[in-house]
Amino acid sequence: MTADDAIKDDAMTVVALAGGVGGAKLADGLARLLGARLTVVVNTGDDFEHLGLHISPDLDTVMYTLAGIANPHTGWGIAGETWNFMGEIARLGGPAWFRLGDRDLATHAVRTGRLRAGETLTAVTAALCRALDIAPALVPMSDDPVRTMIRTKSGELPFQHYFVRLACAVPVTGIRYDGAEAAVLNPALAQARPVAIVICPSNPYLSIDPILGVPGMRAWMTAQRVPVVAVSPIVGGAAIKGPAAKIMGELGVPVTAAAVARHYAGVIDGIVIDAADAGLAAEIEAAGIAVKIAPAVMRAAADRVSLARACLAFAGELAEDRGR
């Protein structure tokens, strides 16, 4: 399979695993190539209830990005947002640490209303995606609650309290995915027959590990017998966005694309790294993981498509290698 094969063949589907901003950008690149043949499995470990609303930050970031309405300045929320709700929250003495835009709120309210009426998060997400004309399938990793808990020296914090309220200022000593053992993998995956699986450049600990931690997810990936390709979110020893580098440092892991590759050992067949990290290729390959060099920093929309194409091409090459 070449990249163009995957892109042209109507039956060829791809599954991507994604968290927030970086993952959403690559998912968008893949979506522009594959349309409805893309399924994005999205982290829900950072979901939480706030002001009575069920908020799914990663689902929203991917959804808004694929709908072309993401706020490019914040990395979350909707472009052209207004803040009158937050102004009133401040007046009422409500919690102002998690910023909710007036438009963004509609997503949370519709989701919460439908969840309370008994729908699954998968069904609600599908309805929201239909309304936003999103062709790919966006599926939460599970319809059951999994909640990422951040361990610190002074105790455990719910993810959003660590991530937003404390702005990641507290050193992380460990991470736990509460509810993961009991969570049921999204049943939509049982129908998916991908020709490749792409792990997007999301935070390995905060975004991808919760997905991989849902019982049956790793087994499902293995059972597909297709190349699994990751994109390193660490480029040149730093995270492109977010606290990945900071957390890796705090957990005593080298802040390199090679460490990301090793983190995914046993899960991925290959990793895409930026030319800035070409010097790490030998180290990664020594761990039995194939390497593809490609521009991994997505600034413009074209970069997303290029990186998506590189991922598909890489998966195609790995599939051919297997076929030999």
Next chain:
Amino acid sequence: MTADDAIKDDAMTVVALAGGVGGAKLADGLARLLGARLTVVVNTGDDFEHLGLHISPDLDTVMYTLAGIANPHTGWGIAGETWNFMGEIARLGGPAWFRLGDRDLATHAVRTGRLRAGETLTAVTAALCRALDIAPALVPMSDDPVRTMIRTKSGELPFQHYFVRLACAVPVTGIRYDGAEAAVLNPALAQARPVAIVICPSNPYLSIDPILGVPGMRAWMTAQRVPVVAVSPIVGGAAIKGPAAKIMGELGVPVTAAAVARHYAGVIDGIVIDAADAGLAAEIEAAGIAVKIAPAVMRAAADRVSLARACLAFAGELAEDRGR
């Protein structure tokens, strides 16, 4: 007791019963005279859950009115409101029949968040009122759910579906207050020792009857042994606002201030009616209910205070009559 006695004596408190717009206006007039010595018992029969949010329309109308931020054009919501949330709800295919402004939403979100955290509606309301610098005590009639259900020929409708979604277009054949039997009267009333009780000019069926229907409310009123004075929401054979006249007609009740007085027979000692209805005084007095003629249509803020003063004066006169 004269009106001025009640207004000047710091220990003299008044309890008012109120629903939406008309009730909120008189409550505001009373609040301007009495400040913290006023307790407003507010109907929660039209509370409902919408988009996952707990919405208390009458509590909000009274609260916004007393805070001086009520939207004068709509009769609900906050002045200077914006509608970006509703725009996005429409895009997402969410329910658009109940209009929620961006600022107004903050009230619902704070309330819902605190209710879900285990606080009572009374406690949440008190916190919101503190944030809005409201001196009087606003107390929901009960912390337990009572839901006004509208009976029609084609079945029963939850109140907001009748009132907002169908704009009261369906004829009413009966009204039921679901949960009323099991509701516990707001415990704050046990401490209240009012010198007068005022039934504000709210809809007798939709706003006041749910309050009177909470077990113990009528007994509490009787036990106070103080004048109970109502203000007729029907003036000149029409409702000042809302569907009161329409519903009275549909229920086969004459649309007159006299019918309102008879509706409250056994509960009130006197009723304030507008000069337009002076011809009904004899009919009302024949039913054993005292009558006071006063301008009952509140257009400006000064009208609210005048009517409030008339109510207190009337209660004072009735108390003196009793004393004789």
